[in-house]
Amino acid sequence: MERAFEILKWFVLNAVFIITALIFTTYLVLTIFSAISLRKYLRKNSYVDYNSIVSSPLAPSLSVIAPAFNESETIIDNIRTLLSLYYNNYEVVVVNDGSKDDSLEKIIKAYELEKVNYYFDYRLPCKRIRGVYKSQNRSFKKLTVIDKANGGKADSLNAGLNVCRNDLVVSIDADSIMEPDALLKMVKPFMEAKERKVIGAGGVIRIANSCEIKDGHIQKINLPKKFLPRAQVMEYTRAFLMGRMAWSELDGLLLISGALGMFDREIVINAGGYHTNTVGEDMELVVRIRMYMVDNGLDYDVVYIPDPLCWTEVPSTLKVLARQRSRWTRGTLETLITHRKLFFNRKYGKLGMLGYPYWLMFEYLAPIIEFLGILWFIFLVITNSLNWPFFLLLLGFVYFFAVSLSIWAVLFEEITFHKYEKRRDVLRLMGTAFLEPIFYHPLVMLMSIKGNIDKLLNRNSWGKMERKGFGKN
Amino acid sequence: MASLLVFFCSAGDILAQEELSPDTLSQDSTMVMGDNVAKVVTTSVISYAQRLQDRFTKSPLLITILYIVILYSIVTLITLLIIILLNRGRMQREEKQKTYLLEKYQLLLMEYLFEEEMQDKALREIERIANNRMNRQVLIDQMIDLSVNLQGKIKERIQELYLRVGLKRDSLDKAYSRKWHNNVKGFRELAFMNVRDANNKIIESLNSNNEILRMEAQIAMVRLSEDNPYAFLDLLEKPLSLWEQVTLHELLIQHKLKVPAFKQWFHSENLTVLIYALEMVSWFKQRGVGKEIIALFDHENEKVRNSAYKVCGEIELKTSLPAMIKKYPVESYANKLEILLAFAKVPDARYLAFLKMVLDTEDDVQLQIQATKAMENTDEPGISMLIKLMKSKSEYKNYQIIIRHVLDGRIY
Numbered sequence: 001m002e003r004a005f006e007i008l009k010w011f012v013l014n015a016v017f018i019i020t021a022l023i024f025t026t027y028l029v030l031t032i033f034s035a036i037s038l039r040k041y042l043r044k045n046s047y048v049d050y051n052s053i054v055s056s057p058l059a060p061s062l063s064v065i066a067p068a069f070n071e072s073e074t075i076i077d078n079i080r081t082l083l084s085l086y087y088n089n090y091e092v093v094v095v096n097d098g099s100k101d102d103s104l105e106k107i108i109k110a111y112e113l114e115k116v117n118y119y120f121d122y123r124l125p126c127k128r129i130r131g132v133y134k135s136q137n138r139s140f141k142k143l144t145v146i147d148k149a150n151g152g153k154a155d156s157l158n159a160g161l162n163v164c165r166n167d168l169v170v171s172i173d174a175d176s177i178m179e180p181d182a183l184l185k186m187v188k189p190f191m192e193a194k195e196r197k198v199i200g201a202g203g204v205i206r207i208a209n210s211c212e213i214k215d216g217h218i219q220k221i222n223l224p225k226k227f228l229p230r231a232q233v234m235e236y237t238r239a240f241l242m243g244r245m246a247w248s249e250l251d252g253l254l255l256i257s258g259a260l261g262m263f264d265r266e267i268v269i270n271a272g273g274y275h276t277n278t279v280g281e282d283m284e285l286v287v288r289i290r291m292y293m294v295d296n297g298l299d300y301d302v303v304y305i306p307d308p309l310c311w312t313e314v315p316s317t318l319k320v321l322a323r324q325r326s327r328w329t330r331g332t333l334e335t336l337i338t339h340r341k342l343f344f345n346r347k348y349g350k351l352g353m354l355g356y357p358y359w360l361m362f363e364y365l366a367p368i369i370e371f372l373g374i375l376w377f378i379f380l381v382i383t384n385s386l387n388w389p390f391f392l393l394l395l396g397f398v399y400f401f402a403v404s405l406s407i408w409a410v411l412f413e414e415i416t417f418h419k420y421e422k423r424r425d426v427l428r429l430m431g432t433a434f435l436e437p438i439f440y441h442p443l444v445m446l447m448s449i450k451g452n453i454d455k456l457l458n459r460n461s462w463g464k465m466e467r468k469g470f471g472k473n
Numbered sequence: 474m475a476s477l478l479v480f481f482c483s484a485g486d487i488l489a490q491e492e493l494s495p496d497t498l499s500q501d502s503t504m505v506m507g508d509n510v511a512k513v514v515t516t517s518v519i520s521y522a523q524r525l526q527d528r529f530t531k532s533p534l535l536i537t538i539l540y541i542v543i544l545y546s547i548v549t550l551i552t553l554l555i556i557i558l559l560n561r562g563r564m565q566r567e568e569k570q571k572t573y574l575l576e577k578y579q580l581l582l583m584e585y586l587f588e589e590e591m592q593d594k595a596l597r598e599i600e601r602i603a604n605n606r607m608n609r610q611v612l613i614d615q616m617i618d619l620s621v622n623l624q625g626k627i628k629e630r631i632q633e634l635y636l637r638v639g640l641k642r643d644s645l646d647k648a649y650s651r652k653w654h655n656n657v658k659g660f661r662e663l664a665f666m667n668v669r670d671a672n673n674k675i676i677e678s679l680n681s682n683n684e685i686l687r688m689e690a691q692i693a694m695v696r697l698s699e700d701n702p703y704a705f706l707d708l709l710e711k712p713l714s715l716w717e718q719v720t721l722h723e724l725l726i727q728h729k730l731k732v733p734a735f736k737q738w739f740h741s742e743n744l745t746v747l748i749y750a751l752e753m754v755s756w757f758k759q760r761g762v763g764k765e766i767i768a769l770f771d772h773e774n775e776k777v778r779n780s781a782y783k784v785c786g787e788i789e790l791k792t793s794l795p796a797m798i799k800k801y802p803v804e805s806y807a808n809k810l811e812i813l814l815a816f817a818k819v820p821d822a823r824y825l826a827f828l829k830m831v832l833d834t835e836d837d838v839q840l841q842i843q844a845t846k847a848m849e850n851t852d853e854p855g856i857s858m859l860i861k862l863m864k865s866k867s868e869y870k871n872y873q874i875i876i877r878h879v880l881d882g883r884i885y
Contacts, residue, residue, distance in 0.1 A: 017535060024542070043654045044685050047661070052723040058752060059719060119878035121838045134883045141885050165839070191716035192684070194745075390536075397539045400546035407553040414557050423561060430554060 009385065016373050017394065023362055024401050031408055033246035038416055041245075041306055050184040053191070055088045060167045060190060062090040062183060063265070065160030067153050068174035072101040076110045078174050081216030083142055087183040091142050093160045094174065098127075098150025107145055112137045124158040124273035127151035132163060153258070154274035154281035161265065161273055169265045171282075173312065176259045177208060177218060182309040186262040189303040196299040199264045199289050202256030203309035204240040206419065207233045209316060218311055223425040227432070228321065231440035232314045234432045238409040241306060241416070248304030252355030254290075254335075256302070258282035260310040267292065278338070279460065280331015287339050287351075294348050308417055322447045329451025330460065332364050367448035399437055406433035567607075574611045577602060582619060586630055600638055613640050617665045635666045648674055653681075657689045664693035672697065680710045688717050695724050702730045706738055706746050713745040718752065736762045744774055751780040755787035762788075767796050779808050786815030794819060798827050806837070813843035820850035825858060832862075832875070845879040 053059045064082055068075055075094075082092045096104045107113065118132035127149040135143055148159050157171050168190060172178060179185075182203065190198045209229040212220035224230045247253040256263075258281065268274075271292035274281045286302060293300040315321035336359065343360065345352035380386035410429055413419065420426055454460075578599070585595040603609045613635070620631045635641065640662075647659030648671040656678065663671050675697070678690035694705040702725075706713075713721075725732065736759070738750035751769075754762055769781040770793075778800075785793040797812045804812065816828060831844040848855040859880070862872040878884060 014535070017539075021538070046654075047657050047685060047689065049720075052720050053716075056719045056723060057756060058715065058722060060715070114883060116883045117874065117877035117881045118884060119838060119842060119874050134885075136883055188716060191719065192714045194712040194714055393536065393539050393543075396543050397546075400543050400550065404546040404550045404553070407550055407557075411553050411557055411560075414560055418564070426557065426561065430557070 005385075009380070012373075012376055016369075016376075019369055020394075020398060023366060026358065026362060027242075027405055030246035031242055031405065033249045034242045034412070037245045037249035038241070038306055038412060040249075042416060045307075048188070050086075050181060050188070053184055053187065054086055057089075059087070059089055060187060061165075062087065062168045062170055062187065062262075063093055063160070063164035063166040064090060064170040064172060064183075065093045065095065065157055065164060066172050066174040067095045067097050067156030067160070068099065068103055069097040069150070069153075069156075070099045070101045070103065071174055072099070072103045072106055074175055075103050076106055077216040078177075079107065079111065079143065081177060082172075083140065084180070084216075085178060085183050086180050087187070089166075090183065091144060091164065091166060093144045093146060093164050095146045095148060095156040095160050097152070097156040098148060104145070104147055108133065111135050111140045111143055111145075113140075113143075113145055118163065120163050122162055123269055124161050125276070126155045126158040126162060129159055129163070152276060154276045154278070157281070158273045158276070161269060164265070167265060168262055169268065170260070170262045171258065172310070173259045175313070176205075177213065177216060177311040178260065179307075179309050179311075180217070182260070183262075185305055185307050185309060186260075189301070189305070190262070190264070193301065196301045197264070197267075197293075198303055199267045199293060199300045200256055200286060201262045201303040201305060202244070202253075203260060203305040203307055205236065205257050205259045206308045206311050207236060207314050208311035209313055211311065221419050221421070223420055223422075223428055224316075226316055227435070227439070228318070229314050229316050230428065230432050231436045232321075234406055234409070234429065234436050235440075235444075236314075237413050237429075238406060241412045242405075242409050244304050245306050247355065247358075248302070250350060250354060251301070252350045252358070253302045253304055254287055254351070254355045254359055255283045256286050256304075259312050261286075263289070275338075278331060278334040279327045280335050283331060284335045284338065287335055287342070290351050291339065291342070291348065294351070306416065308419060318443065321443075322450060325444055325447035326451035326454050329364070329367075329448045330455045332359065333452070333455055336360055336364055367445045368452065370445050371449050402437045402441075403433050406436065570607075571611055574602070574608060575615060578612055578615045582615065582631075582634075585634060586627055596634070596637065599634075603638060603640075606643075609638075609640060609643055612638070613643065613662055616640075617662065620665055632666050636668075641666070641668055641670070644668065645671055653683050653686045656686055660686075660689045660693040664696035667697065669697055676705075676708065679705055679708055684711075684714070687711060688720065691717060691721065692724060695721060695730065696728070700731070701733060703733050706741070706743075706749075709743055709746055712743065713749055718745075718749045721749075722753070722756070732757050735759060736765050739765050739769065744777060747777055748780045751777075751784050755784040758788055760788065763790050763792050766790065767793050770796055770800050775805055775808060778804070779811050782808060782811040782815050786811075786818035789819045791819055791821060794821060794824055798824065801827075801831075806840075809835075810839055810843060813840060813847055816847035817843060817850050820847065820852070820855070822851045822854040825851060825855060828855075829858065829862075832872075841875050842879060845875055849879055 064085075066078070066082060068078075071078070079092065079094055082094075094107065096107070112135045113133035114136060115131045116134045118134075120129075120132075129146055129148045131147045133145040133147065135141065144163065146156075146159050146163055148156065151159075160171075161169060168187065170183065170186065186201050186203060189201050192198075206221075207224060207229060208218065209224040209226070210222040211218050212222065224233060244253060244255070261282065263285075267289055268285065271285075271289045273285075275284050275288075278284050290300070290302060315324055336356070339356070342348050342352045342356040344357060348356075377386070377391070407430060410426065410433065414426065420429065581595045581599050581602075584591040585599070588595075599612065603612045616631050616635055620628050623631065644659050644662035644666070645668075647655040648663060650656060650659065656674075659671065660675055660678070663669075663675075675690045675693050678686050679694065681687045681690065691705055691709075695702040698704060703721075724730065732753075735750040735753040735757070738746050739762075741747045741750065751766070753759075754766075766781050766784055767790075769777055772778050772781070782797060784790075785797065794816065797815060801809060801812050813828075813831065816824065825848060828844045828848045832841055832848070835841055835844070845859065848859055859872075859876045863876050865872065
């Protein structure tokens with residue numbers, strides 16, 4: 001028995017080390033690819049004059065779809081921001097997803113809307129559309145508002161896809177703030193496409209907590225004052241500037257954030273639109289449209305833009321963060337299960353051989369392995385059989401490597417977009433890199449475990465995101 | 474750092490004993506507390522370093538790897554922290570210097586361009602300041618910014634100043650550099666300053682595999698060519714992306730360049746060039762190309778045919794309508810839509826029967842709407858036909874909702 005226990009101990013210890021080493025090696029490789037990709041992007045785009053497409057008649061037409069649910073407080077300003085983007089050929093489709101507050105009434109009043117005889121068909125399944133509204137005021141001619149029965153975000157996006165008419169669609173959270181030139185930057189890859197069709201593009205989402213916002217525009221960028229959102233800044237910087245950038249370079253990008261993404265409308269519709277039975281509709285869609293292209297023998301690209309394109313408010317309380325992370329975990333799991341045939345499937349190239357296994361191993365399973373490691377650690381402590389020195393050595397290895405990765409991310413941010421102008425903000429961000437693995441990461445890991453439990457218990461709610469509202473920080 | 478040291482000391486001891494009991498740590502701690510702390514720390518550091526060196530090669534592989542990674546991480550971390558802070562300082566200094574230079578150059582350039590008597594003095598001062606690469610680059614950028622918005626003699630004077638200060642050498646060096654991003658910069662500068670010395674290199678880059686370099690070479694060729702700015706299209710082997718097309722189009726408009734007869738590229742083997750030529754015919758409403766465009770309805774490439782239908786609508790080519798009717802049944806969805814859009818732009822009551830047939834037979838919303846719009850655009854005959862349809866009760870189709878949508882003036 002004792003011998004068996006010793007073997008188990010040895011196995012777990014080595015397994016934990018191997019998995020950790022594998023994860024870190026992957027991160028290191030991703031960092032290198034991300035650096036290459038960033039350098040390429042910055043060089044390429046330092047000569048670009050985006051103004052040439054602002055009013056060009058050749059530029060593709062876009063439909064910006066913004067689902068809104070109970071956003072009466074901010075909806076008027078948010079629509080105003082959407083209507084004032086730098087692009088000529090676009091429409092804004094706001095989908096009121098059966099809001100229980102006075103969102104619709106407010107929009108109707110502010111933008112002088114009237115119900116119109118809009119003809120469309122339900123090419124994609126969605127809840128009943130009660131009406132389509134347009135304004136008689138020509139200043140708001142770009143705006144279309146759909147009023148529909150409540151069905152969730154994915155359902156609203158499908159409704160928007162049914163009604164909109166343009167070649168490219170942009171999905172955006174109505175409570176996010178888009179950079180004025182975001183559409184120009186996002187549409188560029190679609191316009192550059194030659195032999196390979198670009199089917200989707202995503203960009204960096206930045207955190208707006210503590211930023212100064214006026215009339216729906218970011219006036220001054222500040223690092224969040226509270227630790228929790230600040231740790232998320234660190235996390236987002238790492239994920240967007242390192243992870244996704246590298247995956248884009250490797251052609252294995254599986255996720256375009258739901259906060260902002262641009263897609264080829266026909267491809268999305270032909271692939272079946274957004275799935276309404278998942279809380280991770282953004283990831284699920286990207287995976288599905290990629291599979292659709294492969295299944296139909298079409299060459300394609302999914303592109304990622306490292307420019308900060310959109311600002312969003314992140315949870316500032318543990319309760320809301322827990323709900324969000326539970327949803328993310330459930331969404332990831334649902335997508336991984338739905339598309340399990342991708343796993344090491346050569347037919348799907350890098351998507352099947354690299355992207356999917358990475359998400360399974362390192363994004364989905366990593367928190368579970370970590371959690372099991374903690375349980376094992378507690379067990380060893382209780383049974384007084386922990387090799388403390390070796391444990392501390394492993395801990396040091398994990399901690400310092402994690403911090404150095406975060407500092408790499410800060411460096412990438414500094415030499416690329418340099419959004420935090422105050423020296424104090426950068427110092428605080430670096431300080432956060434040291435604290436995050438101790439005070440933030442374990443929480444996120446536990447929230448991810450909760451997500452798995454929620455999934456097991458069939459708790460599938462979206463979870464309410466309580467926002468303080470921009471400008472009220 | 475102190476805790477780190479203690480941690481390493483402990484780890485070093487551990488390695489010596491293969492398996493360390495928790496007692497070891499407490500024994501060490503008691504000893505440290507008992508003695509003079511500074512002395513113990515110094516002794517520990519020295520002895521640890523010696524033992525580390527001794528045991529490093531003997532330790533198990535796993536421990537060695539962990540040590541290496543920890544050391545690597547700490548070194549990286551410290552290096553990155555220093556780089557970030559130094560970089561910030563450097564960027565701020567550069568920004569300050571750039572702002573100073575821009576202000577200074579702006580003033581001097583104004584003097585040089587607009588005050589005859591100050592010209593020599595301004596030139597001497599510019600030459601004095603532009604004495605290193607960075608300062609010269611800021612000057613070139615400033616001159617380009619200025620020349621974008623200027624025309625005629627003043628623009629020529631900027632170009633003359635560029636040559637007098639010897640900035641041409643800098644641009645040529647960049648144009649012939651081995652690095653593509655320098656080439657791009659060089660091409661741009663030479664094109665703005667109307668210098669043709671690197672034309673061979675630019676022509677060579679027209680078919681480069683690097684798309685940015687290729688595009689910049691195209692732009693430079695357009696800017697540097699006086700008679701036929703689009704001659705390079707004949708040399709282009711690579712596809713011309715929509716992005717490149719937009720950039721070239723903007724160039725044509727902004728710089729009021731001579732617009733060529735785009736039909737000359739209707740037979741281009743490069744299909745993207747052909748499509749671009751069609752787009753330009755449509756944009757500049759070039760006439761007398763009806764026959765050539767109608768001939769393209771039989772082109773094997775779907776996108777070419779799509780552009781041909783589109784142009785017919787844009788330039789209101791009535792003679793193309795019967796040919797489009799013939800093509801309609803065999804066309805793809807996108808091309809059917811384009812044909813109907815063309816009919817909406819070239820309204821003709823003679824073809825109401827065709828449009829009604831489309832409305833009756835097609836199930837797609839977009840096709841139905843476009844057919845109805847085309848009918849509506851024929852004015853009286855079309856509208857009365859639509860009203861009649863609205864009143865009729867078809868078993869197969871609810872005409873009412875389609876026609877109401879089209880007739881609703883609030884839907885743009």
